Amino acid sequence: MLLVTGITGHSGRYFLQELIKNKYEGTIRCIIRETSDTSMLDNSQLKIEKVVGNLDDKEFIDKAMVGVNTIIHIYNIHHSPVIVQTAIKNNVKKAILVHTTGIYSNFKNASQEYKEIEKKIIEFVKDSNYKINITILRPTMIYGDLCDHNMSKFIKMIHKLPIIPVIDKGNSLIQPVNARDLGKAYYTVLKFSSKNPELKAYDLSGDKPIKMIDVLKLISQELNKKVIFVNIPMGLGVFTARIMKALSIGKFDVIEKVQRMGENRSYSHGDATNDFGYNPMPFEDGIKIEVGQYKVKQMKV
Template sequence: MILLTGIAGKSGKWFLKNLNDDNSPLNKKSYRAIIRTTSNVELIDQSRLCIEKAYGDLNDETFLEDALKDISIVFHIAGIHTSMKVVNAAIKNSVDWIVLVHTTGIYSKYKSASEEYISIEKEIEQITKDSNIPVTILRPTMIYGSINDRNVAIFIRMVDKLRIFPVVSHAKFPLQPVHEKDLGNAYYQVLLNEKTTKGKKYILSGKSPIMLIDIFKTIAKLLEKRNLYVSIPFPIAYLGSYLLYLISFKKIDYRERVQRLVEPRTFSHDDASRDFAYFPMAFEKGIVNEVKEYLESKTIRNN
């Protein structure tokens, strides 16, 4: 039996669609999905797969140990911050293979962004090595693809609403966003090619780098907006985020976001392309439906 976390989420739904394909050799296997009580399970219920639902909290260690009984493979999509608890439960249940979806944030030059991720992965590497359980780690770049993605969706709203558009240091920093559909396809291929992917680490980035300013302009073109981009030096932008952090009594913290806005985040996915035919779409193609979804939701709100 294969345990899935995050299957009701953004990239998880595309993973599920692949598993559910009539021609998939994985659609005959049995699955158990850990799901929050607030999650939308419509796609799971409509699936022809044999999926047992386990409702619970990934921070509940007792629940996790019980949920991982009789599991051979763990595919954890729900985030790096719960990985340690999932891995510990997997070890106690002697699973055969663990797949973890983490983040390229681990490569950030800013300690505030990378230090915690590095620490988590080092600890996982140590305890799984002692247990002889192979671990595959997938590291997506910035994820987009739906109006709830919390990344590019924010850019879309900003481009739509701000005629005078402030950018940090001319926004001339390359990014490589990855579409959630490409991630779902990659998860499927990793599972399908177990003999090749077991125990390896892969970066899952978009097709090619694109400057942040060009992301804004691509979105603006699709929205049919004309924006005036005003560049703000990084020290001033960071000072503003720090002051906001202080006056909000540390409740609003954009400091890391501002830092990472001026940090080049481009990564090769050649290993993934070689091992399981990972060929993601270009941003210019992937963003079209997200902007369309945004405009449709805006029309509904205004009516």
Template sequence: MKTVAIIGASGHVGFRLVQKLSSIYNIHCIVRDTDKRDFSDFNNIQVFKVDDISYTLELAKAINNCHAIINAGYIWFAEEILQAVNINKSSIEHILFTGSTGIFTKIPSSSAELKREAEQYIVDNYQIPFTIIRPTMIYGHKNDQNISKLSRTLKKTPLFPLVGSGDKLIQPVFIDDLVNAYEIALFDEKFYNNSYNIAGAEPISNKELFKKVSNSLDKKVIFISIHPYVISIIIKLLALFKLKIISYEQIKRFQENKNIDIEKFVQAFGFRPRSFDDGLKQMKKSHVL
């Protein structure tokens, strides 16, 4: 049985990967906090505490005897991961990275730039076969900071502000579809040294997304369009009281289309991720909403 190291195994994506892959592979769960998740119910599991991925000596020990690595954490640790592999001298056959379609933004962003630089580093320096999977906004679990957070807010208010008209497109991806993609790609040579964008089945507008969430909650919410300039003034006023509800970058991103072409992904992986409607139905069925 092959052994797979999962970096960020206690995170929402990482833990689902443990659940899905532990019956197929031996798993090295690499975590910062050993108390965050209970791995005792799984077979073929070893848990390694690595306080920071930049601690390459600790990481090297954690990936010892592994055949593959799934980095469910930040892609900008690509250099440190490669250093750990070289220290360990492990015969890693495949490394999967979690990227982000946020790299395609035209808005100045330090986070997006770090991710672009990491991808370029992987392409330029990795001799080990790699696959980069770039999700859009991930949703589908009760603690996600996207749809679940939105639903909690909508439950509490009859009015909800929209930045601008809310007509810009968004294409969130359900977390189980992302995890499924990792399982398919792992150790499959046709995915080596390539990158794929994964998103929901089709894009929808921000306003439509908000309405679908409120409808799924059986809650009537009135959405009010507010000019971005007005919101920027509100942000400045809140800053005087050291309050922050949204950043300038988030305002700009809200006014940018975030839809993505997933046909390359669909053809390669053999499935089309679920629609937002189907994702909401699954969340409701699982009592996440």
């Protein structure tokens, strides 16, 4: 039996589409919340078993894993340690964990917690006599639909504002990954079999690195909107963020987010391509889809 968390979420829905397209034959136990939209699950014609529960409840997780041989945990990296610990307890053979390339950030607040989580997982595996096959997938900035929290914000901002501030001329590199490519990757890794139990990690990035300013220009072109980009030096951006934090008595703290705007966030997906044929779409194609969705939505307003 396959156990899935986060299947009704952004990239999880595309994973479900892959299961449907490939006519997955096994039973799929899906952990959902009471408020989850399960229409795609209900109409999938797959062998779906829905269980409502909270991943903060260890007893619930333990019960959900009875009879399970494979897990794909998409929902939240913070639950990964207890997922792995419980999987080992229940003799699960394979676990696929969706984490983040945020682990590579030079800023401690952005990366330290992720490093500690993966360290715990490694320790659980080493301390156990049970051999489990674990694959960690680390997506970069995820985009693809208006429900994302990344490109959708840029699209709205460029549509509404005539002037856009850009940190350090927007020269930092990013490598956004489309949720559609992640759904395909999850399915491929699910079907990918390793000869020996091991722990492997793969970065799942977009097709190629792209400068932030070029991302913004592509969006403005797709929106057919003329925008003036104003350069904000990093020092001034951080100073402004500190003032905002002070005025809000610490409630509005975006200092590190501003600092990260000057940090390169591009990572090679070469290992994923070599091992299981990962082949993400060009950003130009992906952003055209998302901007197209935005245009349709605006027409309905």
